[in-house]
Amino acid sequence: MAQYMDVHHGMTGITADQLHQAHQADLAVEREEGVHFQRAWADPDSGTVYCLSEAPSADAVQRVHERAGHRADEIHEVRLSV
Template sequence: MPEFMDVHRGMVGITEEGLKEAHDADLAIQDDEAVVFKQAWADPTLGIVYCLSEAPSREAVQRIHARAGHPADEIHEVPLSV
């Protein structure tokens, strides 16, 4: 299944607790779109959150994020990794 890295902007000051809450909201409904959210990272100073997932499409990732209340600003397929 393809992997995707998505970017959320405008989250200045996000805390570890806030990141976990957002990630847990995605996990709670990810099965609805056959998405598997693997990891999330945040830079509270820049207000950027990154999420790595496996999904059938970038649209499936966006639908889950939107339903969870935090649509992604960018979603990039990651076709190569080492």
């Protein structure tokens, strides 16, 4: 399965608790789309949130985020990592 990094903008001021809740919302529906969200990071000052997942496609990642109530602004396949 491929890895994806997705980006959410406009989440200025997000708290650790809000990030955790958003991640839990993804985890609650991820299996239905064959996705596994591994980790999420946030920069409250810029309002940027990043999520790393394994998924069959970028579309599957987006469907999970939409169902969880926070559509991704960008989704990038991670083809190389060290």
